[in-house]
Each structure stands twice: as structure tokens, then as C-alpha cells.
Amino acid sequence: xxxxxxxxxxxxxxxxxxxxxxxxxxxxxxxxxxxxxxxxxxxxxxxxxxxxxxxxxxxxxxxxxxxxxxxxxxxxxxxxxxxxxxxxxxxxxxxxxxxxxxxxxxxxxxxx
Amino acid sequence: xxxxxxxxxxxxxxxxxxxxxxxxxxxxxxxxxxxxxxxxxxxxxxxxxxxxxxxxxxxxxxxxxxxxxxxxxxxxxxxxxxxxxxxxxxxxxxxxxxxxxxxxxxxxxxxxxx
Numbered sequence: 001x002x003x004x005x006x007x008x009x010x011x012x013x014x015x016x017x018x019x020x021x022x023x024x025x026x027x028x029x030x031x032x033x034x035x036x037x038x039x040x041x042x043x044x045x046x047x048x049x050x051x052x053x054x055x056x057x058x059x060x061x062x063x064x065x066x067x068x069x070x071x072x073x074x075x076x077x078x079x080x081x082x083x084x085x086x087x088x089x090x091x092x093x094x095x096x097x098x099x100x101x102x103x104x105x106x107x108x109x110x111x112x
Numbered sequence: 113x114x115x116x117x118x119x120x121x122x123x124x125x126x127x128x129x130x131x132x133x134x135x136x137x138x139x140x141x142x143x144x145x146x147x148x149x150x151x152x153x154x155x156x157x158x159x160x161x162x163x164x165x166x167x168x169x170x171x172x173x174x175x176x177x178x179x180x181x182x183x184x185x186x187x188x189x190x191x192x193x194x195x196x197x198x199x200x201x202x203x204x205x206x207x208x209x210x211x212x213x214x215x216x217x218x219x220x221x222x223x224x225x226x
Contacts, residue, residue: 004154032213043116043203043217044155051213090154097168098143098207100215102154 002027002093006103013081014111021076021106023091032094033074035065038105039087047089050074061085086110116218118204124224125194132190133221137206144187145215146179149201161187194225 048059147155163184205215
């Protein structure tokens with residue numbers, strides 16, 4: 001069975017600083033990987049996805065993620081964080097049956 | 113296109129009562145998913161429909177949980193004889209044939225069982 005691990009439960013960064021959120025997965029086949037963001041009281045919004053091809057994928061709001069098969073990782077990055085990026089971020093993997101398995105999430109706090 | 117909608121947004125119920133939640137997917141999306149999210153955790157898959165067919169229901173948490181999608185449009189999730197442990201956010205998502213890898217989520221229904 002697939003699984004997703006987000007090692008960092010909380011991360012605090014200063015506004016304008018760079019950001020990297022870690023995601024590690026376990027899956028026997030080629031993974032379909034996603035990053036979602038959830039603001040308080042809101043549903044999940046898709047930031048970006050990886051299916052195949054270029055291992056560096058661009059998403060919305062200036063986010064990008066890099067798929068590294070050798071490390072079973074799909075880390076999310078942003079070069080300069082804005083206060084509005086404070087939210088909870090979830091990494092997910094899709095299996096052959098369309099089910100998404102999510103990591104436990106990383107809560108991002110942004111210091112002014 | 114107004115996105116995925118869920119009703120109600122909040123529900124408070126007493127233990128032992130039955131509750132039903134509704135999800136309206138993005139129009140023309142043929143796939144609909146239900147997830148549960150407890151505090152501090154990522155969403156957990158419950159069940160999935162393609163049109164009116166429920167293709168996966170083994171992840172429903174107990175036989176107190178059931179879901180329907182009678183005409184392949186909106187869906188309902190029912191919890192019978194609620195327990196305090198059922199308190200959670202219930203999320204619905206939908207996807208279409210051409211973007212079937214992307215699931216679009218609604219705002220969720222927050223259930224509190226007292």
C-alpha cells in the first residue's frame with residue numbers, strides 16, 4: 001500500500017525567505033503526486049501535480065516541486081514566501097484506483 | 113462553474129442521531145469522492161463514485177457509514193447512530209474524464225457530535 005510522509009509538522013519562515021516543504025512517498029509503481037494547500041475554513045486547493053516527464057513542475061502562486069525518484073521525494077519550494085502563504089500544505093499520491101493518500105500535513109507560519 | 117459545494121457547512125448533533133451530508137460536484141464531473149479529515153491529520157479516503165456506480169467502499173469506516181449518488185449527479189453521505197469519534201471534517205471532491213487525475217475539493221462539512 002502506498003504512503004506519504006511529511007516529516008515537518010510545523011515550519012516558520014520569515015516573509016521574503018525561501019521555503020522548502022518535504023514529502024516522501026512509498027509506492028510500487030510510477031507515482032502520481034500532488035501538493036494541496038488548505039487555508040483555515042477552506043477546502044483543499046491544488047497547487048501542482050506530477051505525472052511524468054520533467055521532474056521539476058511549476059504550480060500556482062509561485063510554487064514549484066521536484067520529483068526525485070532515487071530519494072522517493074517530492075519537495076515543494078518557493079523562492080520568496082508571502083504572508084498570505086501561511087496555511088497547511090498536504091502532499092498526496094494517487095493510486096490506480098483514483099484514491100488519494102495524503103500525508104499528515106505541514107503547517108506553515110510566516111513571520112513579518 | 114461554481115466549484116464543488118457541500119451542505120451543510122457545519123453540523124452539530126447528539127450522539128446516536130443520524131446525519132446526512134450533501135455534495136454537489138462540478139457540473140459534468142463524473143467522478144465523486146468522499147474523504148474524512150480529523151484535526152491535525154491529512155484527509156482519509158472513504159469512498160468513490162463513477163457516475164452512479166460506487167466503485168470503492170471498502171474504506172468506509174464502519175457499516176454505520178453509507179453513501180449514494182442516485183442519478184450520477186449529487187451525492188449524500190449518511191452516518192447512522194453517530195459517535196463522538198465521528199467528529200471530523202467531511203470533504204467531497206470531484207474529477208472529470210479529461211482531468212481525472214485532478215480532484216477538486218469542496219469546502220467540507222464540519223461535524224461535531226456531542
